[in-house]
Amino acid sequence: MQNNENVVAKQETVISNTSGKPPTSKDSVVNLDAGDPTMYESFWKGMGDQGAITISSSQTISYFSDVTNFCWFLEPEFAREIRRLHKLVGNAVTEDRYLIVDTGSSQLLQAAVYALSPSDTPNPMNVVSAVPYYSTYAPLMDYLRSGLFRWAGDACMFKGDAYIELVCSPSNPDGFLRQAILKSGGGKTIHDLAYYWPQYTPITSPADHDISIFTISKSIGHAGSRLGWALVKDTVVARNMTKFIELNTIGVSKVSQIRAAKIVKVVTDSYENPIPENPDKFFDFGRRLLVNRWKKLREAIKASGIFSLPEFPSETCKFTGEKAETLPAFAWLKCEKEGIEDCASFLRSHKILTRGGSYFGAGPNYTRVSMIDRDETFDLFIERLSSLH
Numbered sequence: 364m365q366n367n368e369n370v371v372a373k374q375e376t377v378i379s380n381t382s383g384k385p386p387t388s389k390d391s392v393v394n395l396d397a398g399d400p401t402m403y404e405s406f407w408k409g410m411g412d413q414g415a416i417t418i419s420s421s422q423t424i425s426y427f428s429d430v431t432n433f434c435w436f437l438e439p440e441f442a443r444e445i446r447r448l449h450k451l452v453g454n455a456v457t458e459d460r461y462l463i464v465d466t467g468s469s470q471l472l473q474a475a476v477y478a479l480s481p482s483d484t485p486n487p488m489n490v491v492s493a494v495p496y497y498s499t500y501a502p503l504m505d506y507l508r509s510g511l512f513r514w515a516g517d518a519c520m521f522k523g524d525a526y527i528e529l530v531c532s533p534s535n536p537d538g539f540l541r542q543a544i545l546k547s548g549g550g551k552t553i554h555d556l557a558y559y560w561p562q563y564t565p566i567t568s569p570a571d572h573d574i575s576i577f578t579i580s581k582s583i584g585h586a587g588s589r590l591g592w593a594l595v596k597d598t599v600v601a602r603n604m605t606k607f608i609e610l611n612t613i614g615v616s617k618v619s620q621i622r623a624a625k626i627v628k629v630v631t632d633s634y635e636n637p638i639p640e641n642p643d644k645f646f647d648f649g650r651r652l653l654v655n656r657w658k659k660l661r662e663a664i665k666a667s668g669i670f671s672l673p674e675f676p677s678e679t680c681k682f683t684g685e686k687a688e689t690l691p692a693f694a695w696l697k698c699e700k701e702g703i704e705d706c707a708s709f710l711r712s713h714k715i716l717t718r719g720g721s722y723f724g725a726g727p728n729y730t731r732v733s734m735i736d737r738d739e740t741f742d743l744f745i746e747r748l749s750s751l752h
Contacts, residue, residue, distance in 0.1 A: 385739040393744045394716045395733040398535070398692060402735045403584025406648045410641070416625045423617040434605045436614030437464045444627040445592055448582075451631050452646075453681050454559050455570045455577070460594040461601035464615050465608050468557055468578035468591035469503060472529070474611075475574050475593065476504065478603035479527050479551045480511040489515035492529040493544050495536050495695070495729070497555065498722035500529055517724055524549035531555040533564045536723050536731040537673055538691025540564065557581045558692055562649030565680035565687040573597065579623050581692060581735075583630055583645060588619045646682070653690035656734055656741060660694055663749045669700040694732040706730040713747060 386393065407414060428438045442462050449455045465471040480488040490504045494517045504514035515521060518528050524547045532541040535558065543552045554572040558564065560582050575594045580586035595601040608615070630645045637644070664670045675689035696717070698706035707719030707730040720729030734741070 385737050386743050389743065389746075390714070391743065392714045392716060393740055393747060395736055395740070395744060396716045396718050398581070398733050398735060400580055400584040400586055400692075400735045401737045402652060402741070403645075403649065404737065406643070406645060407584070409643065410629065413641070414626050414629050416622055418618060418621055422621070426614055428614075428617060428620075433602055434461070434463050436608075436617075437462065438617055438620035438624065441590075441620040441624040441627075444624045444631065448627050448631050449569075449594075451634055451682075452561060452566060453569055454561075454566045455556070455575055455594055457594060460596060461598070463593045463595055463601055463604050463608070464620065465591055465593075466589050466612065466615060467580070468555065468576050469499060470608070470611070471576050471591045471593045471604070472500075472553065472555065473503065474604040474607040475553045475576065475595075475600070476512050476527055477607045478600045479553070480509075482511065484525075487511055487513040489513065489521065489523065489526045490529065491515045491518040491521045491526055491545070492531065493518040493541065495534070495720065495723035495725040496529070497531050497535045498718060498731075501724075518544040521545065523547075527551045527553060529553050529555060531557070533558045533689065533691060536693050536718075537695040538564075538675065538689055538693065539673070540689075560649075561646045561680055561682040561687075562653060562690070563692055564689045565678040566682045567678055568681070574600065579626075583626055584649075585623065585626055588623050588626075590615070590619050590623050650687070650690065653734065654688075657690050657694075659745050660734070660748075663745050664696075666749055667751050669698060669703070669751055670706075671697045671699050690734075692733070692735050694734055696730050696732055698728045698730075704728065713751060715744060715747060 428436050441464065445462060446457045449457050463471065465474060476490060487510055490512050492500050501514045504512060512527065515526070526545060528543050528545050528550060530541050530543050530552055532554065533539060534541050552572065553574045553576065554570065555576050556570055557578045558581055559570060573596045576591060578591040579588050593604065595604065633644045661672065664672055673695055677686050677688045680687040696706060698709060703709045705719065705727040707717050710717050710730065717730040717732045720726050723731065
């Protein structure tokens with residue numbers, strides 16, 4: 364695997380050059396390296412002013428949101444709407460859980476690892492995840508060169524009793540539901556559930572873990588609001604996570620929380636109190652779009668004869684009551700053609716930017732492709748992919 368600092372530098376270079384904009388011509392670079400959820404832009408444009416808010420100039424003066432809560436920067440309205448959303452979808456247990464808010468799921472991950480790492484041991488706590496793991500885990504754990512924790516690689520290869528295992532389910536990059544690999548009394552587990560939402564995967568049961576982390580960006584498509592939240596069982600862990608956030612950023616933006624609370628309310632209301640003149644519902648929209656995109660991608664892959672994709676079982680989704688297939692936010696592409704050793708480099712030569720398998724602890728014959736970019740970008744990708752043979 365590449366040096367973590369080089370990985371971060373390369374990712375930042377690729378993202379800063381062409382991300383965040385639709386293609387301007389048929390010859391444009393197609394950037395599907397990042398997981399920017401711009402496919403939801405058309406939905407929110409169609410909702411008009413339903414998600415609009417007005418925040419008075421006096422509303423965000425104080426640092427404090429709720430002094431009765433040890434997570435004193437958590438806006439009560441945001442907490443209320445998040446619990447309501449989970450109850451609607453049925454994807455997480457919220458009763459008897461502390462809700463911790465932070466700038467994003469990556470920041471919450473750092474807070475959780477900090478909270479679970481003993482401060483009185485001579486060696487840092489080992490942090491592991493099963494290959495293919497989320498590409499940011501390794502650089503995130505090593506970036507600060509902390510004396511409390513360190514990245515230790517593939518959970519399947521780890522030997523020892525003291526560890527923190529990161530479980531991303533559905534997995535980024537390959538889309539499969541995951542469970543913890545390691546079983547030890549001295550081990551801890553953090554569940555990253557950014558994609559456990561009904562547009563991506565059937566909801567088979569409410570997640571019931573010690574620490575479950577979610578994010579606004581992948582749940583309802585508002586990455587720019589920069590918010591994530593954790594559902595935490597243990598009081599001490601929740602307090603330590605809050606302390607980490609307090610020391611790091613002195614709380615979380617009230618404006619972002621108030622905005623997110625309104626957007627989440629729009630989503631939940633559309634199911635619980637539907638408006639006849641605007642019948643479209645967020646999760647239905649996302650699933651329809653991903654059904655169409657995965658169908659197009661599989662057809663293009665079959666026609667090319669160069670790549671393969673994972674196959675996923677269909678299961679009954681308790682949210683919809685219907686049998687549903689898994690439709691991951693990313694396609695985990697494998698190059699099968701002889702002579703192509705680096706899948707990402709091959710696609711880059713055709714002006715398609717993806718994230719190579721080595722970032723995820725896998726081989727260079729794999730690459731990750733975002734399925735959640737704008738329609739114009741995705742359609743140009745499919746057109747270009749279909750021309751490869």
